[in-house]
Each structure stands twice: as structure tokens, then as C-alpha cells.
Amino acid sequence: MMGFARVAANDGDHFFYIKIPGDIRPDERGERFEEPLDAALTAHDLGETTGGGSQVAEGITVEFCGIDVVVTDRERGLRLILETLRSLDAPAGTVVEEYLPERIDHPLTP
Numbered sequence: 001m002m003g004f005a006r007v008a009a010n011d012g013d014h015f016f017y018i019k020i021p022g023d024i025r026p027d028e029r030g031e032r033f034e035e036p037l038d039a040a041l042t043a044h045d046l047g048e049t050t051g052g053g054s055q056v057a058e059g060i061t062v063e064f065c066g067i068d069v070v071v072t073d074r075e076r077g078l079r080l081i082l083e084t085l086r087s088l089d090a091p092a093g094t095v096v097e098e099y100l101p102e103r104i105d106h107p108l109t110p
Contacts, residue, residue: 047071
């Protein structure tokens with residue numbers, strides 16, 4: 001993730017990784033979180049989602065999924081990400097991870 005953060009910073013942008021706990025499959029992640037978040041970021045001209053993935057636990061259960069996001073304005077972008085995740089009923093334990101200038105976890109709170 002640090003590599004993605006450095007690339008974004010070199011372009012004058014800010015990278016966040018959204019870690020969403022639970023058995024959420026890729027198609028559900030896209031429809032439920034990625035696409036609406038990308039639409040919100042685009043509508044506010046703040047950035048976009050740039051990818052996503054899933055961490056498979058033992059067997060075939062998904063432990064958590066993630067979404068990569070690049071924004072042009074750190075404060076406004078982070079605020080919109082958190083607001084959008086709340087409105088999408090992201091599960092408890094969801095965290096927006098920031099890597100630069102230092103590693104910070106922004107937990108999703110009500």
C-alpha cells in the first residue's frame with residue numbers, strides 16, 4: 001500500500017485504503033461500496049476508486065475486502081469517504097487507512 005501512497009503523493013494526490021471486515025465477495029463489494037463511493041467522489045470532483053481486493057481466510061471465506069481510493073484533497077476526500085461509507089451501512093470495524101505522511105487508521109464511527 002505504501003507504494004500506491006507514494007505514487008499518489010508524487011502526483012499531488014492522496015491515497016487511502018478502505019478495509020471492510022466480513023465475508024463480502026468481490027461482486028458485492030463493487031455494487032455495495034466501490035461503485036457508489038466512486039460515484040460520490042466523481043460527483044464532488046474529489047477523486048476515484050482505483051481498485052479493490054479480498055483477503056481470503058482459511059477455506060473459502062473472505063476475511064475482509066478492500067478498496068483503493070485516490071483523492072485530490074485530503075481533508076474533503078477523507079470526510080466524503082467516511083460519510084459515504086456510513087450512508088452505505090459499512091460494517092462495524094471498517095477502517096480507512098492512510099499511509100503518508102504517516103500511518104493513520106481512521107475508524108468508521110457512527
